[in-house]
Amino acid sequence: MRLQSSPLNSYPPPVAQGHPIATNDDVAANRKFLRSVFHSMLRARLLENKLSSLYKAGKIVGGVYLGKGQEAVSATLGTALIPGQDFFAPLIRDQAGRTAFGEPLIDCTRTYLGSASGPMRGRDGNIHRGRPTMGMPAMISHLGAQVPVIAGMLFAKRLQGTLAGRVGATCVGDGATSTGAFHEGLNLAAVEKLPMVVIVANNQFAYSTPNTRQFACNDLVEKARGYGIGGFAVDGTDLLACASVITEAVRRAREGRGPQLVVAHLLRLSGHGEHDDGSYVPRENREDHYGRDCIDIATRQLIDHGIATEEEIKSWHQQFADEVQRAVAQAQQEAAPDPYHEDWSALSSRISAAHQSPNPTAQPS
Amino acid sequence: MRLQSSPLNSYPPPVAQGHPIATNDDVAANRKFLRSVFHSMLRARLLENKLSSLYKAGKIVGGVYLGKGQEAVSATLGTALIPGQDFFAPLIRDQAGRTAFGEPLIDCTRTYLGSASGPMRGRDGNIHRGRPTMGMPAMISHLGAQVPVIAGMLFAKRLQGTLAGRVGATCVGDGATSTGAFHEGLNLAAVEKLPMVVIVANNQFAYSTPNTRQFACNDLVEKARGYGIGGFAVDGTDLLACASVITEAVRRAREGRGPQLVVAHLLRLSGHGEHDDGSYVPRENREDHYGRDCIDIATRQLIDHGIATEEEIKSWHQQFADEVQRAVAQAQQEAAPDPYHEDWSALSSRISAAHQSPNPTAQPS
Amino acid sequence: MSLTYIDAIREAQETLLREDPRVFLYGQDIATFGGAFKATKGLAEAFPNRVFDSPISEDAMVGLAVGAAIEGMRPIVEMQFADFSSIAFNQIVNQAATHFYRTGVPIPITVRLPSGGTPGSGPFHSQSMEGIYAQYPGLVVLTPASVSDAYHMLIDAVALDDPVIFCEHKFLYRWLKAKSIQNDHLPIGQARIVRPGKHATVVAYSAMVHEAVRAAERLHEDGWEIEVVDLRSVKPLDMDTVLASVARTGRLLAVGEAFPWGGVTAEVVARTVSEGFHLLDAPPQRLNARDTPVPYHPKLWAAHRPTPESIQEALRKLLNF
Amino acid sequence: MSLTYIDAIREAQETLLREDPRVFLYGQDIATFGGAFKATKGLAEAFPNRVFDSPISEDAMVGLAVGAAIEGMRPIVEMQFADFSSIAFNQIVNQAATHFYRTGVPIPITVRLPSGGTPGSGPFHSQSMEGIYAQYPGLVVLTPASVSDAYHMLIDAVALDDPVIFCEHKFLYRWLKAKSIQNDHLPIGQARIVRPGKHATVVAYSAMVHEAVRAAERLHEDGWEIEVVDLRSVKPLDMDTVLASVARTGRLLAVGEAFPWGGVTAEVVARTVSEGFHLLDAPPQRLNARDTPVPYHPKLWAAHRPTPESIQEALRKLLNF
């Protein structure tokens, strides 16, 4: 089956429009993949809607950052990656990709709600979470900083002789492309020819700053050639386009063709954070092609292509809403970290007090 | 007159081969320009030969870094710029460009020899010199760091309403293109559409590191499009090619067409510094096209095109050697800075001792 | 009418833009949007072509400011959070800070750092970097603790010919209010005694001044008179005021919100003992944040930084020595 | 046969590469070329695919090391000069240093910083950044002063599960020689008394240990017995050894080559007075570099940093107090 998809551009080498999602034309395989992507999109959306309510009700301390509008891109990437084998460094708006890559919803609610049982144990919050030993590093806030980290994880595997077939991926925003970290990291990955996929979710704004104040090229994908890496542009509101292009980029990286840059065009459908109403986004942007909601588009595509029925989708809504509810309820009843029982050491080694030889006591939570 | 030049590539928009040096075909104008460029090339080479001898004789403390092989590129840029109007941030191998832009030889010898009368007064040394208030900032060692500084100088002029007709330029090496500073600075200049020219002197090595370990694109000029700026490639060993391409890039920047990236191909004809014999440079590189000496090529070109006679050139050698000798002799007999009379304040304001209101006492040397 | 600390910073920038054509503002989201903390709200409209949104390029932002300063401008660069100045670190400490000493040409830039912790901000939106920048020759590092100081010190910072790291405290932004900006103010480089006392001196700065005052108020109920010194500027350090206070009280506690190794409190204590050893009746003490990243959870955060309670406790120990 | 300090660093890396398959080296010009200071000479040939030339991307170099460490490697990153680590600052202090506290996963990377001044090196090839990095929780900061320590401490640094900033002194590279590497060595976190004495304690580290010993030798001619403590590690700080020494001598001079505001000497003095005030018979003193960038000219440089003469002078004042 050749799936129909919205127009997509590509930058050398070209990816034909309507290119199949996977390397084979097996309808079943595409069907499974697309349903799986959609599940993660929907789970993420429902979870984030809930986070937004919790924020507005004053139940979350600190910021809440949503991936609304970016789910098709993020979930496709997360689904194309293989948990336990690949690496994924999610960024601000990657709830859908995290879910697709296997992060349980409870990791999210625990981190937002400050549960001591979460992966960050109240030490860090919101989107600053991960499970580094499970292939998913915890982002620091500094934009671009995860690019070389993913490169390093892959580099380690090469040295250990277990790189073959693995991919490492990360997402950044249009704004993050202006950072030195993005540039140094991507260039280094290109020099080392690492199997890396970097997705730029160009949602047209970095906080309030429009693309026109962020870069001067026509399309960020034009950067790919300057790094000597593969480049793709894709309509990020179109699930079928994402599925086609992102899986192709992942496949090429996995095949050993070096880093691949995918620039996805979309619009952030929320404020920068939930404290922000995003009123600086002009109405034209909200009303134009990229202003459409990828979940609506995907719903339509799944139904039109006979990949899911309206009924099924409705039942997923119910099922995922329940999951979200449980994840929130559980995190809410869990204990907060206790400053008096907190281990206030930033070092895993106990060398300072006793003057002993290095005595590692590291234990991942 | 249409000058003949060696093959040059260009990247959008294309620059035709043999494009005239200036906007008009006035032979006299080109003649004057080329003679002037050559003067700076030769002055720089003779000065640097002397620096090398002084280093080997133990007369210079610290490193000595030569621009041998880069003179055609650097001097063309310096000559195309207008002192007192344009800005130029020279880097490691820009002795020729400095000279062309008006830096007196004595600034160089004083700085290398640690004279208290030099622009850096013994506080900084060798290539870390400049006269910021005369449009030539003093480089810090950190590669790429001068790119945003030049942008800022131009930005100031725009705010002051005196930008029209001005250009700011800097050179970086192939290695420096891997820095975050280069990326952030160039992108910012592109966003602000500043009249900036950045020359990448791709001398194939960064210290001992070959291009293959520095970047993965075919030609660094391929980066231009990703920044949305003009891009040119040029044979840096060929004076006529440099004169054609670099003046064109400067002209376009001056015309308000935004930043221009020029990638010049050449080979470093010395070690990284005079402490280094550069023995890691493979013989093939030294023997190939870019291994040729741009001064030899330029000499031949000037004579062949009737721009200078062999005799004249000989006399320039003599004249410049004398100038160099005088600059060295004078700097050598000047006093070193005196630590007991040194003003050990890093601030221009005297606020610390007396608790007075800001009382600026800055005076540029 | 009342005015917050962030209002004062906004007002100062408005005054500067109005009165000094050399001033311009450069930073992320500071133009139409008015900045992440609204420190530049309305300024882009009021002063066309003087307030600019920058790309997310902290290193280049400061580099641009340095270049503009060379050409006679007085840029104010806003970091969205102090923590992100780590990206601009090289341009600040190696380009801006060394420039006057090397070339004789001063670099009058002001880098505004929204600093310090607030509940739920976590490791990367809470840092206090004054003790990092103060180590570098060629920088002036200011830490206003009052609404009036926020205003006047920012005006003074821009008037200075040298690069200034202006550490604003985010917790004070909206929490700290004043009726108006006072007209008289101290020059940069001079500390202020915000509460006189005779039994012990607390030297603090920025948000910790207010925590120290609270601790002093509570101890007052027990009859202790604690003198609280607000450093205002951590580099230069006004040791005259500190030593004069310690001469009166004989006891010193230095309080800072930054990490415990080195930093402002170490410098204050080390200089006090070196220059005023004989004035001391008890070992001078320090109270800093704990030696871990700033935690996200408000409960951990409250135990990570000094509080009126922990300051009080440290003072009681000091008074009972 | 004799061995220099840089030889010891090279040997240590050779040992590490031989004995620990998790170790690899990443840095500019460190492969075939053997590094700007030859600290990795011959290692790329001896250990194929373990020693890599990096692009000029300090930030990404450390980022790569962090990622590799997460996946079980023990990277050693060479900065060409300590001063260029300003570009890697963010990855070091915000990524590597916070990682264990945040995630429970330690980051065993070692960042080698060729540090300190040498004649003619100037503002950007001379810096001593130990006092900057030591401010950050989550980092271990080592400053070996002897040939044997250069060897053993580098081995220990790589064995540590935490990120280590390894400050090697460029002046010691070829100037400091030893017959061989001693077998017994102190663990990380313990200071060493390199010269016993009873009249005053000098606490120093890195190259300044040798300048302090020279000063002590000269004072010995006048009958003074100066105890010299080599900190070895500036974070953690071995206050037990410092306090025990001050208990014996009653007098403290802390000497460092870094800039004078804050830093190691401030921390040593502040902690000594806070924990051992009663031990002191005189005001503890500090001697640091001057508060300007490190000057290029050897004459200025020699007056910028502490020397045996200036240490001697400071000690005489302290002894005569």
Ligand SMILES: Cc1ncc(C[n+]2csc(CCOP(=O)(O)OP(=O)(O)O)c2C)c(N)n1
């Ligand atoms: C180096 C750095 N500077 C500033 C910030 C503050 N900041 C957080 S998100 C953001 C905007 C990011 O825009 P973009 O990369 O386009 O991602 P988006 O939020 O649009 O998904 C900014 C400026 C940061 N996190 N890191």
Ligand SMILES: Cc1ncc(C[n+]2csc(CCOP(=O)(O)OP(=O)(O)O)c2C)c(N)n1
């Ligand atoms: C940020 C930074 N890292 C490392 C260095 C050390 N360094 C000085 S010159 C040099 C090589 C520069 O190579 P390139 O940019 O190609 O210029 P070239 O020397 O070839 O002219 C290096 C690594 C530096 N100056 N700055």
Ligand SMILES: [Mg+2]
């Ligand atoms: Mg964006």
Ligand SMILES: [Mg+2]
């Ligand atoms: Mg080069």
